[in-house]
Amino acid sequence: MGTSGTRGKPALAILFADIHNYSRLMKKDEAQTLKRVDRAVRLIKSLARDYGGQIKNVAGDGVLALFQSAPQSVRFAVEMQREFRTDAVWNSEHDPIAFRIGINVGDVHDTETGIQGHSVNIAARLQALAPPGGICISDAVQQLARDIQGIELQSMGTPALKNIDEPIEVFGVTGGDDLHAVSHPAILVRETEEMIASESSIAVLPLDNLTGNPAISHICDGLTGDVIANLTRFRDMHVIAQRSSSAFRDHHTSPIQIAKMLGVRYLVDGGFQLALNKIRLQIRLMEARSERSLWSERFDGDLKDIFAFQDEVTAVIAARLSIEVGAAEQRKISILPTEVEAYGLILRGKEIYQRRSR
Structure with missing residues (x-):
């Protein structure tokens, strides 16, 4: 798909987004879902204006937006x-609202029934390929947006x-x-990879074998290893390898000392x-420095289903740990608004300030 429109006009960037599992959310709590979706759409409309975009259509769980600039459409999407x-962290008592986004460039036709065109159809198909919370773009967009700092563009081939x-x-x-750092480079980019690691670094200590049977130790090691393996899938987490944390098996060292020796902020035990x-x-x-417990939970299962228990529970634990660490890091921010719209206004204010300072 080219980047020039008809009659010499620049092609528009077309962004299509929809809510993952919208029907299930509506079935579970229709009133609350409608309220949250309405709030989400208002936030999207406000944010789009800051990136030169215009929301052209909202239909239930879908949003269609047009941008004059493909790079700006990608910045908006991220x-x-x-x-x-x-929002998912601050509203963890509810199922998260997760959008899937697809972006293409090309011609559009503004008709009585809405924005139409082959390029729009492609954007919708790209959206369907994106994972919840993810973004898929066409090669035409990639060519225009590949120089954006702070993001990676990974080819998914040419799927049907x-x-x-x-x-x-x-x-x-x-x-x-x-x-979000790509649109706020001077304010929000962290200065070094080491700083990122120190802020969300975590070590999973060997699980204590409370059965009194030494033969069960291999199960404890397997569970510990699986939690670590699942945690490493979260790109914002710096996870200490099992061979390093296993040195503290049956330890009598204080959490503060362990954290200092491993260079981490958070510890997991059990x-x-x-x-x-x-x-x-x-x-x-x-949190190792304060020895304050941030989260704890108990999981029960059946020994005959130990492998299924191990796979399911360790994945759940890793996901929850990532959320809890993220929430703890958010609480360290000096200004923590109680509403995501308020936080969005702060970020947009910083963006406007940056524009005026250039």
Whole structure:
């Protein structure tokens, strides 16, 4: 898809976004979902204006926006996703609202029934390829936006797109939770990778074998290793390798000393119990410096399903640890508004300040 429109006019960047699992959210709590979606749309409309975009259509769980600039559409998309990741942390009592975003460039036709065109259809198909909270862009957008600092564009090949005949190379936009830094370089970019690691670094200590049976130790080691492996999938987490944390098995060292020796801010410990065929896993997350417990939870299962228990529970634990560490880091910010719209206004104010300072 080219970057020039008809009659010499520049092609527009077309952004299509929809809410993942919208029907399930509506079925679970229709009133609350409608309220949250309305708030989300208002935030999207306000944010789009700051990036030169215009919301052209809102239909239930879908949003269609047009931008004069493809790079600005990508910057908007990553900022939008960051906003909703923040919202998911602050509203953890509800199922998160997660948008999938697709971006293409090309001609559009503004008709009585709405914005139409082949390029719009491609944007919708790209959106369907994106994971919840993710962004997919066409090769045409990639060529215009590849020089944006702070993001990575990973080729997904040329997947088949429904009712689209021509092959289109698709790129996923990645870069971690600091994607918003691309539009606020002087204010929000962290100065070094070491600083990032120190802020969200974590060590998972060997689980205590509380069964009294030494033969169970291998299960404890396997559970510990799986939690660590799942944590490493979160790009914003710096996770200490199991071989390093295992040095503190049956330790009598204080959490502060362990954290200092491993160079981490957060520690995870816990214990494994067995009674007849019932198993119990207790997990705790603490901030090492204060020795304050941030989160703890108990997981029960059946010994005969130990492998299924291990796979499911360790993935859940890792996800929850990532959320809790993220929430703890958010609390360290000097200004922490109680509403995501307020935080969005702060970020947009910083962006406007940056524009005036250039």
